[in-house]
Amino acid sequence: MLTLKAAGLLDVDVGEIVRPGVVRIDDERIAGVGGAPQGDVIDLGDQILLPGLMDMEVNLLMGGRGETGLASSVQDDPPTRVLRAVGNARRTLRAGFTTVRNLGLFVKTGGYLLDVALAKAIDKGWIDGPRVVPAGHAITPTGGHLDPTMFSAFAPDLLHLTVEEGIANGVDEVRKAVRYQIKYGAQLIKVCCSGGVMSLTGPPGAQHYSDEELRVIVDEAHRRGLRVAAHTHGAEAVKHAVAAGIDCIEHGFLVDDEAIATMVTHGTFLVSTRRLTDAMDVSHAPPELQAKAAEMFPRARKSILAAYEAGVKIAVGTDAPAIPHGRNADELVTLVELGLPPLEVLRAATTTAAELIDATDRGRLAEGLLADIIAVPGDPLQDMTVTQNVSFVMKGGKVYANKN
Numbered sequence: 001m002l003t004l005k006a007a008g009l010l011d012v013d014v015g016e017i018v019r020p021g022v023v024r025i026d027d028e029r030i031a032g033v034g035g036a037p038q039g040d041v042i043d044l045g046d047q048i049l050l051p052g053l054m055d056m057e058v059n060l061l062m063g064g065r066g067e068t069g070l071a072s073s074v075q076d077d078p079p080t081r082v083l084r085a086v087g088n089a090r091r092t093l094r095a096g097f098t099t100v101r102n103l104g105l106f107v108k109t110g111g112y113l114l115d116v117a118l119a120k121a122i123d124k125g126w127i128d129g130p131r132v133v134p135a136g137h138a139i140t141p142t143g144g145h146l147d148p149t150m151f152s153a154f155a156p157d158l159l160h161l162t163v164e165e166g167i168a169n170g171v172d173e174v175r176k177a178v179r180y181q182i183k184y185g186a187q188l189i190k191v192c193c194s195g196g197v198m199s200l201t202g203p204p205g206a207q208h209y210s211d212e213e214l215r216v217i218v219d220e221a222h223r224r225g226l227r228v229a230a231h232t233h234g235a236e237a238v239k240h241a242v243a244a245g246i247d248c249i250e251h252g253f254l255v256d257d258e259a260i261a262t263m264v265t266h267g268t269f270l271v272s273t274r275r276l277t278d279a280m281d282v283s284h285a286p287p288e289l290q291a292k293a294a295e296m297f298p299r300a301r302k303s304i305l306a307a308y309e310a311g312v313k314i315a316v317g318t319d320a321p322a323i324p325h326g327r328n329a330d331e332l333v334t335l336v337e338l339g340l341p342p343l344e345v346l347r348a349a350t351t352t353a354a355e356l357i358d359a360t361d362r363g364r365l366a367e368g369l370l371a372d373i374i375a376v377p378g379d380p381l382q383d384m385t386v387t388q389n390v391s392f393v394m395k396g397g398k399v400y401a402n403k404n
Helices: 069-075 078-094 114-123 170-183 211-223 235-244 257-266 287-310 330-337 342-348 351-356 384-388
Strands: 002-006 008-011 016-018 021-026 029-033 040-043 048-051 053-058 097-102 131-134 189-192 228-234 248-254 269-271 313-315 373-376 392-395 398-402
Touching (some): 002 048, 078 097, 170 189, 189 211, 211 235, 235 257, 313 342, 313 351, 330 342, 330 384, 342 351
Parallel strands (some): 008 048, 189 228, 269 313
Antiparallel strands (some): 002 021, 008 016
């Protein structure tokens, strides 16, 4: 038995800080909350305990030290990408994020699902990192967002990707692409339903897959028990994605009142990714991409609050490395700055995120749940910036960081 003792702990459901904070841990799970300490005691002083935070959109295989931008798409072989991901995973965990969704490879891998391999390595204890829910390869049409030959402006013969690697057109190919991801370990499916800020051609909100193709992707995933996350910006594309049964909209920067109402009606989640609207440096991007950012980013800052106020289920996501790995908590601070209540932001990074991934064993400090616990130097309900200074990280009852 091990006990964490601190000045207080966050009861996510009640929405308040309980003082003092006492959590007893047996092996990898929480044995009890409150009461007298038992066994060995880790005294965290005036810190506040929180459930481990969750980021619902990262790509640990991209970014980090040694990244060379677009050149990495053709320079980096699969082993290099996985090795870089080791550092990104460690930084993410030490920042207090104990669970992430890795949303889709869009590089040449020979068909290997590198994020599945990364998740297995972490689960086996070979490397330190958060629990990873992998999506395998992002599924996109030829010339769609996350088709690297368009996304990175490569010549047609330079980087050919297969259906297995996510470039799929028509109902037969998209069905095959989904089945391939599932066969090799994907735990959700990522699809590109519209363009994006960094798409070099076409408007960012334009729908990329037909309604029929979207329905087939959803059908194939849902029959196998997997949810579908969709990169989608435009209001019309969001409405079509939701109508097709998509479970989660990534970004949704350009949603309007009608699209928001449709999401509420269907219970569709929205993953936030708003910090990148301030943090992404597009000053060296081509003029057309800078113009897209100038149009989309201001609208994105307003649409997230409108979605929350209408009742859309918001889950925290960063799109790291669109913001640096290890700076994931910046998203929480930004959401508060944009008008979301601190408690709801914390729920978006804990209980709502757990609901999105169908995980009933995390997201709260409660008996029987996984001992994924962090400590911060103050009350995040009063000052969300404390989440940017995580002092203690435990995942599954094992301590990964303790700066106290």
